[in-house]
Amino acid sequence: MKTVRCSILGFGAIGQGVAEVLLMKKEYLESIGLEILVVAIVDSRGATVNPEGVDLADCLARKRMKGTVAIEKFTGVEVIKSVDHELVIETTPTNIVTGGAGLQNMLAAFETGKDVITSNKGPLTLKYRELMEAAKAAGSSFRFEATVGGSMPVINLANEVLAGNRLKSIKGILNGTCNYILTRMLEERASYKDILAESMELGIAETDPTYDVDGIDTACKLVILANAIFGLDVTYRDVEVTGITKITPEALEMAYERGHVIKLIGEVSRERIHVAPRLVPINHPLDVRGTLNVASIDTELAGEITVTGKGAGPIETASAILSDLIAVYGSQ
Amino acid sequence: MRVSMDIELKDVPGQMLLALQPLSEFKANLITVLHHHQKRTPRKTVPVQLVLETKPESIGAIKAKLEENGIRVVRVGEHRFRESINVVLIGHVVHTGIQDTIDEIDKTGFAEVMDLSLSMPGINLLSSALIRIDAVGKEDLQKALDILKKVSAKKDLLMVLPIDIQA
Numbered sequence: 233m234k235t236v237r238c239s240i241l242g243f244g245a246i247g248q249g250v251a252e253v254l255l256m257k258k259e260y261l262e263s264i265g266l267e268i269l270v271v272a273i274v275d276s277r278g279a280t281v282n283p284e285g286v287d288l289a290d291c292l293a294r295k296r297m298k299g300t301v302a303i304e305k306f307t308g309v310e311v312i313k314s315v316d317h318e319l320v321i322e323t324t325p326t327n328i329v330t331g332g333a334g335l336q337n338m339l340a341a342f343e344t345g346k347d348v349i350t351s352n353k354g355p356l357t358l359k360y361r362e363l364m365e366a367a368k369a370a371g372s373s374f375r376f377e378a379t380v381g382g383s384m385p386v387i388n389l390a391n392e393v394l395a396g397n398r399l400k401s402i403k404g405i406l407n408g409t410c411n412y413i414l415t416r417m418l419e420e421r422a423s424y425k426d427i428l429a430e431s432m433e434l435g436i437a438e439t440d441p442t443y444d445v446d447g448i449d450t451a452c453k454l455v456i457l458a459n460a461i462f463g464l465d466v467t468y469r470d471v472e473v474t475g476i477t478k479i480t481p482e483a484l485e486m487a488y489e490r491g492h493v494i495k496l497i498g499e500v501s502r503e504r505i506h507v508a509p510r511l512v513p514i515n516h517p518l519d520v521r522g523t524l525n526v527a528s529i530d531t532e533l534a535g536e537i538t539v540t541g542k543g544a545g546p547i548e549t550a551s552a553i554l555s556d557l558i559a560v561y562g563s564q
Numbered sequence: 565m566r567v568s569m570d571i572e573l574k575d576v577p578g579q580m581l582l583a584l585q586p587l588s589e590f591k592a593n594l595i596t597v598l599h600h601h602q603k604r605t606p607r608k609t610v611p612v613q614l615v616l617e618t619k620p621e622s623i624g625a626i627k628a629k630l631e632e633n634g635i636r637v638v639r640v641g642e643h644r645f646r647e648s649i650n651v652v653l654i655g656h657v658v659h660t661g662i663q664d665t666i667d668e669i670d671k672t673g674f675a676e677v678m679d680l681s682l683s684m685p686g687i688n689l690l691s692s693a694l695i696r697i698d699a700v701g702k703e704d705l706q707k708a709l710d711i712l713k714k715v716s717a718k719k720d721l722l723m724v725l726p727i728d729i730q731a
Contacts, residue, residue: 478690482685482692483683485683486694487650487694490650490694510724510731
């Protein structure tokens with residue numbers, strides 16, 4: 233049995249999802265020879281640390297009761313530097329302006345030779361090259377399937393399963409909130425404002441939905457795909473972005489009558505990175521409804537390969553983190 | 565201009581040469597020839613469809629020359645547009661001058677706005693239009709879209725393009 237000691241930095245919805253999945257999959261992981269020992273959990277108010285392994289069920293209950301797991305005043309970087317472990321699961325909130333705590337955590341992890349698995353887009357959007365170089369210099373594994381499309385496999389599919397294929401482009405719906413809003417606007421013949429309000433009430437859209445509806449979230453995901461799959465060196469500033477705030481129910485209806493739906497489509501190739509509402513033929517592989525995400529990879533040898541799945545949600549995102557974890561340690 | 569022409573040839577050797585010779589004589593550019601040899605008309609002739617580019621004033625002379633060569637000309641028609649797409653425009657489509665927007669495309673000569681659906685839900689609300697643009701060829705269609713893109717940017721209109729078009 234191989235024991236992997238890890239920290240979970242960021243204990244919001246995704247971090248808690250990871251803890252739940254680790255509890256849920258404990259027996260399965262042991263059956264493939266892996267014992268995952270969480271030695272520290274950090275949230276915005278502090279940390280809980282136990283070199284013998286924290287009690288995940290207890291931490292989840294405490295978080296729900298008190299709003300924090302903090303027992304000690306440790307930050308993520310302090311935990312990385314002072315607690316002995318191999319893997320940092322980085323699930324702090326995305327900050328695309330500075331990279332936030334996530335960037336500091338990842339750099340500190342590589343400085344101390346730790347592996348990183350993350351769902352945090354911010355650092356990868358801003359400092360992809362720097363992070364890859366730091367990981368390489370440290371000999372660390374660095375995986376981030378959960379940053380694009382939640383449970384929907386895109387990065388590992390393109391880089392591993394489709395290895396050897398020259399990829400021409402990837403296009404798809406990478407933001408579930410926008411897809412939900414456009415789907416409901418068409419179904420209900422309702423205004424953007426009304427459906428946005430409904431999405432906020434249901435928790436599908438954030439209180440400040442700008443990041444989603446202006447296409448910024450999709451653009452960040454394209455930056456990660458451009459760097460990780462197409463080998464480019466780009467940031468958010470290299471993306472042409474148009475959001476969905478101007479879409480009207482009448483436009484959706486007219487398009488539908490002519491056999492099209494309007495979707496916020498992100499498109500990346502070696503030549504261009506672009507986010508905009510586009511007309512998609514009804515029943516086209518990219519015509520997925522509700523909060524679903526979809527990505528169509530145009531390959532040299534295999535033609536178009538399309539995957540669809542839940543782009544968000546704590547358990548779904550934790551599923552991508554789990555698959556990265558097994559990819560790193562399962563074969564060792 | 566691009567013209568399509570349906571002609572009928574007698575099923576004897578040398579007929580195709582007689583059909584093509586007037587085109588060459590009047591410097592028409594032959595784009596396609598569809599020779600339906602397996603089909604026969606009730607007159608036992610072979611139908612052939614031609615698409616050619618020529619000056620409008622040459623069409624009559626070409627037709628006369630073909631008929632002089634004993635070739636029956638069944639139909640002559642303008643065959644300009646081969647590419648077609650739908651584009652959605654959202655914004656103050658009407659207040660910023662929908663006619664100007666259409667004119668910018670129509671005056672190119674290689675593309676035209678062929679259909680327009682318009683919705684104006686309220687005076688202060690954004691209107692939406694769905695237009696169909698037809699163009700002579702793919703490159704012309706792209707040129708027309710580039711023009712529309714510039715017009716849309718100037719009028720602050722959101723232009724929603726089909727997914728298979730270079731946006």
